[in-house]
Amino acid sequence: MTALGRLLGARIAASGPMTVAEFMAECLMHPDHGYYSTRDPFGAAGDFITAPEISQMFGEMLGLCLAQVWADQGRPAPFVLAELGPGRGTLMADVARALRALPGMAEAAQVHLVETSASLRAVQADRLAALAPTWHDRIDSLPDGPLFLLANEFFDALPIRQFVRRGSGWAERQVGLDAAGQLAFGLAPATPLAALAHRLADTAEGDVVETCPAAAAVMATIAARITRNGGVALVIDYGGWHSLGDTLQALRGHRPEDPLATPGAADLTAHVDFEPLAQAARAAGAAAAGPLPQGLVLERLGITARAQRLATGLRGAALESHVAAHRRLTHPQEMGNLFQALAIHPEGAAPPPGFAPQDGKADDGSHA
Numbered sequence: 001m002t003a004l005g006r007l008l009g010a011r012i013a014a015s016g017p018m019t020v021a022e023f024m025a026e027c028l029m030h031p032d033h034g035y036y037s038t039r040d041p042f043g044a045a046g047d048f049i050t051a052p053e054i055s056q057m058f059g060e061m062l063g064l065c066l067a068q069v070w071a072d073q074g075r076p077a078p079f080v081l082a083e084l085g086p087g088r089g090t091l092m093a094d095v096a097r098a099l100r101a102l103p104g105m106a107e108a109a110q111v112h113l114v115e116t117s118a119s120l121r122a123v124q125a126d127r128l129a130a131l132a133p134t135w136h137d138r139i140d141s142l143p144d145g146p147l148f149l150l151a152n153e154f155f156d157a158l159p160i161r162q163f164v165r166r167g168s169g170w171a172e173r174q175v176g177l178d179a180a181g182q183l184a185f186g187l188a189p190a191t192p193l194a195a196l197a198h199r200l201a202d203t204a205e206g207d208v209v210e211t212c213p214a215a216a217a218v219m220a221t222i223a224a225r226i227t228r229n230g231g232v233a234l235v236i237d238y239g240g241w242h243s244l245g246d247t248l249q250a251l252r253g254h255r256p257e258d259p260l261a262t263p264g265a266a267d268l269t270a271h272v273d274f275e276p277l278a279q280a281a282r283a284a285g286a287a288a289a290g291p292l293p294q295g296l297v298l299e300r301l302g303i304t305a306r307a308q309r310l311a312t313g314l315r316g317a318a319l320e321s322h323v324a325a326h327r328r329l330t331h332p333q334e335m336g337n338l339f340q341a342l343a344i345h346p347e348g349a350a351p352p353p354g355f356a357p358q359d360g361k362a363d364d365g366s367h368a
Contacts, residue, residue: 157268219344
């Protein structure tokens, strides 16, 4: 058992079981033993690889999308260029490079990063020194002004609550101790929940529904700023529409493991339910386009043409790696369909490039 596992076990023994959300929060962000507080989890030497680490093309395409929105909205200057959970800073570096294609945009950008991990802040400071970023612990401390925001694999790490249907009520899944004193999942007594009353119509006995209250709150803040000041938010993550099923997962050394096995030493995530994100955005007065498959959005933004240009002069293993990266980002059987993209923009404005319906037809996966 890890040091954090022992601490959590002692806490449960003294105070009783904790919710899955409490367990996730401790595992990821405990100040001394939390996963993100103690390591750089990205890349081949870490536990997982995100799209920006696979290829520069991912960030370049998103940067070009932001650039077109900036031009369409009258080239506001200055504006807030923000990222939630910026990892190693790779995505922001690629986006910022792409923004230089539009005269004046890079100069107008004020870079702000929402990051709570001290170790990752140090990595970002080194990678993004030329951009002179400002760091924030919370999104609501971002400065006012037009907001151009990126959130790639951010929402999947927000703590979730899990509820199991029992008759007309819901039993919350908890983390407690088994007879041997080891961490184990259990259920609280079932009770009717007004917040899940609407899910009685589309669930059966034993079905699991996940909620993420923090996600809707973060999205409401983002959308309110975009409604007030303009801008756009691009959210990319794995997940779907209308949560159903247990999606809590742990990853360590690029391999899945039991979420309770090594608290603080494995990444914990859950699939993002884009439905409440879109609902929160609309309730705050903004428009939501998507979600659409990541591969579809990247193709519409021109990733294949960019891949062909970058392939010029590549040979052998370098070319094979480049082709594999393009496939991994876009192919339906890889990240292309597993990851979804949602765009938040001002009500009445056209959807950002990559998100507009094509040829007057509604897009599969769009819930606008």
